[in-house]
Amino acid sequence: MKRILITLLLPCCTFAALAQSTAKKTTTVKKTTTTKKPVTTVKPAVSPAAFKNTMDSASYAFGNSMAGSLKNSGLTTLNYDLLIKGIKDAFAGKPALIKEDAAQAAIGNIFREQSKLKYSATINEGKTFLENNKKQPGVQVTASGLQYLVLTPGNGIKPKATDTVLAHYKGTLLNGKQFDSSYDRNEPLSLPLNRVISGWTEGMQLMNAGSKYRFFIPYQLxxxxxxxxxxxxxxxxxxFEVELLKVNGK
Structure with missing residues (x-):
């Protein structure tokens, strides 16, 4: 074992001696270590838009205000090239590329689309509820999509759309939250059927005076x-739970 260790150490000793001898003959040069400071890159400040006059600042203000109003109404983006073209054409007195009725329809449609996206959860909730509810015992569905359940039948006259009726009612959302009730006020409501939501106009014409119905009304009605x-x-x-008390005071 000693022999093996000595054999392994010989090259190390020889190399050490050689290094020491070389060091004596060589002039030692002392190195000065220079610490480099980190280079900081300064980004140029973003210069604001150059408003040279009142027209410049007012033009920007008009655009920013208009966009802010549209964004608050639910829009998230527009075709900016056509937006600018529409503005330029109007100021230049050029005829519009689309007729006024088509323009109004386009504006209405885009707001409607954005609104449906925003309230898609509410729409889907109502659709799912009505699909399941129409399978419940006693629930009937009209061609318009109105659903109703007869709680108490009556034997009085049926109103027409032009009649005035006296009714007690209670209205709730799908989550059960009540938003109105004539029962709570202890005061039935007198109303012309042609001036209420279409779900009521249609539904109450199915009722006989003295009856009580429950209506499940889609948002369209x-x-x-x-x-x-x-x-x-x-x-x-x-x-809605609706109790038809009288038709035209009878």
Missing amino acids: AYGERGAGADIPPYSTLI
């Missing part, structure tokens, strides 16, 4: 894409 106040969101499917 209720308050539609606008909703009603803070209590009825857009695209809400509604549930």
Whole structure:
């Protein structure tokens, strides 16, 4: 074992001696280490738009204000090239590329599409509910999509769309939240059937005076894409319990 270790150490000793001998003959040069400072890249500041006069600042303000209003209405983007062309054509007095009625329809459609995307959860909730509800015992469905359930039959006269009726009612959202009730006010409501939501106009003509129905009204037959106040969101499917008390005071 000692022999093997000595054999292994010989090259090391020889190399050490050689290095020491060489070091004596060589002039040692002392190195000075220079620490490099990190280079900081300074990005040029983004210069604001150059408003040379009132026209420049007003033009930008008009564009920014218009875009802000459109964005608050639900739009997220537009075809900016055609937007600018429309503005230029109007100021230049050129005829519009589309007729006024088509223009109004296009504007209405794009807002409607954006609104449906925003309230897609509410729309889908109503659609799913009505699909399941129409399978429930006693529920009947009209051609328009109105669903109703007879809670208490009556034997009085049926109203026409031009009649005025006296009714008690309670209205709720699908989650059970009540948004209106004549029962709570202890005061039935007198109303002309041609001035209420179409779900009521259609549904109450099915009723005899003295009857009580429950209506399941799709948003298209209720308050539609606008909703009603803070209590009825857009695209809400509604549930009403309605008791028809009188028709034209009879």
